[in-house]
Amino acid sequence: MDRIINDNKKNSTVMVTASGTYISSAHCDTAASRLSVLLAAKDICEVMSSLGWCGRGDKPREFPRNPPVICYDSPPAARVNHIHYDNLRLKALMGKRVVELTVPKKSAATWEMKEGDLCRITVIEGSQVADVNFWNLQNKQERFYSGKTRQLHATHLTVYDRLWSNLPYLRPMATVVADSLKNYGIDEDGASVHDVIGTRCDDYTYKLITGKERYGSCHTYLTEAVKKVGLTEQDVHDVWNIFMCTGFTKETHQYFTKSSPARKGDYIEFIADMDLLVAMSTCPQGDVSIPVGKPVPDENCHPLGVEVFQAIDETEAGEVSKETASSKPQTKEFNEQGHSQLSVASFPEN
Structure with a gap:
C-alpha cells in the first residue's frame, strides 16, 4: 500500500509507493505545489483517499454492510x-x-x-x-x-x-x-x-x-x-x-x-x-x-x-403403430x- 509522509520541518512531502519508490516535493513553498507532485504519481481519487479526504468532511467515509435481498422473488409463472x-x-x-x-x-x-x-x-x-x-x-x-x-x-x-x-x-x-x-x-x-x-x-x-x-x-x-x-x-x-x-x-x-x-x-x-x-x-x-x-x-x-x-x-399414434406393424418406414x-x-x-x- 502507498504511504504519504509529510515532513513539516523540511517543508516536503514524500510518497512511498507499494514498490518502495520515493517521490519527494522537498522545498516546495505551497501545499498546492506539494499536491501537484502527488497528482503526477497517483490518481486523484487515490490521492484524496490517502489524505483522508472524501468530500464529506475530513474523515474517511464508512459504509454500512447491509444484508443482500433477492430483488425479484420468482413469480408463480417462473x-x-x-x-x-x-x-x-x-x-x-x-x-x-x-x-x-x-x-x-x-x-x-x-x-x-x-x-x-x-x-x-x-x-x-x-x-x-x-x-x-x-x-x-x-x-x-x-x-x-x-x-x-x-x-x-x-x-x-x-x-x-x-x-x-x-x-x-x-x-x-x-x-x-x-x-x-x-x-x-x-x-x-x-x-x-x-x-x-x-x-x-x-x-x-x-x-x-x-x-x-x-x-x-x-x-x-x-x-x-x-x-x-x-x-x-x-x-x-x-x-x-x-x-x-x-x-x-x-x-x-x-x-x-x-x-x-x-x-x-x-x-x-x-x-x-x-x-x-x-x-x-x-x-x-x-x-x-x-x-x-x-x-x-x-x-x-x-x-x-x-x-x-x-x-x-393418440390418433396419430395408432396410425404409426399400424404402419410399424406393416413395416412401412417413417424416417424419410x-x-x-x-x-x-x-x-x-x-x-x-x-
Whole structure:
C-alpha cells in the first residue's frame, strides 16, 4: 500500500509507493505545489483517499454492510410443475423427430418449433459453446429477453428454468427440461454453465479491443442465418450462452470465462412454450478458453447437433403403430418435414 509522509520541518512531502519508490516535493513553498507532485504519481481519487479526504468532511467515509435481498422473488409463472414438464419431455421423446441437423463450426442455423416440441442440442465432437436466440414464430417483435430471464431466475440456467420474452409481452418462451451439466453447479470461482450474462461475440467489439477488422463472430453468423428467414441484423439480440462456463471475478466483478466442461455426448434440452423460431451459432471461440482478441486454433472449434422431437396424439399414434406393424418406414417423411424448417449459414475458415 502507498504511504504519504509529510515532513513539516523540511517543508516536503514524500510518497512511498507499494514498490518502495520515493517521490519527494522537498522545498516546495505551497501545499498546492506539494499536491501537484502527488497528482503526477497517483490518481486523484487515490490521492484524496490517502489524505483522508472524501468530500464529506475530513474523515474517511464508512459504509454500512447491509444484508443482500433477492430483488425479484420468482413469480408463480417462473415456478413450473416439474411432473408436468417431465411428462411433456417423455411424450416428445416417444414421438417423432421432425428436425435433425448438424450446425458446422463457425456458422449458424435456424429452425422452427411448435408449442410442446422438445429441442435437444448435443456436443457431437469436442467441447463447444453456442449462442441461441428465440422469436415468437407468429410475431417476431416478441423475442428472448436475457436480462429479465436473469432477474427472474439466475445468471445461469438449468433444469426447470424458463426463457422469457421482451416487454411488453413478458411470457415464457421455453422451459429447460434436461441438462447433462446440471451437477456442475457453482464452482469455487463462482462460475457456472449456460449463462444469460454475455451478449455474444461480435466484430464491432473485436475491433474496439484489437483495432483490427474481422468478419466472423456469433453476431455475424446469427445475422447471416436470420436473413434467410426474412429478419435483419437488428433482430439479433442478446443470447443464451449454452455450454459456456462463466462468472464474475470476486475482486473486480469483471466478466470471465473458463474452458467449457462440456464433452462429447453432453446435451441440453428445452420445450417450446409457444411456436418458436430458433437461431444458434457455434462460437468461433470454441470452448472459450481463450479471451477475445487472441488467436483461436481451428481445432478448438467444433460442430453441434440439433434435434427437435414432437409428441404425437393418440390418433396419430395408432396410425404409426399400424404402419410399424406393416413395416412401412417413417424416417424419410420425418426428415423431409424437419429439413424444410431449417436454414444453415456457413462461413469460410478465418
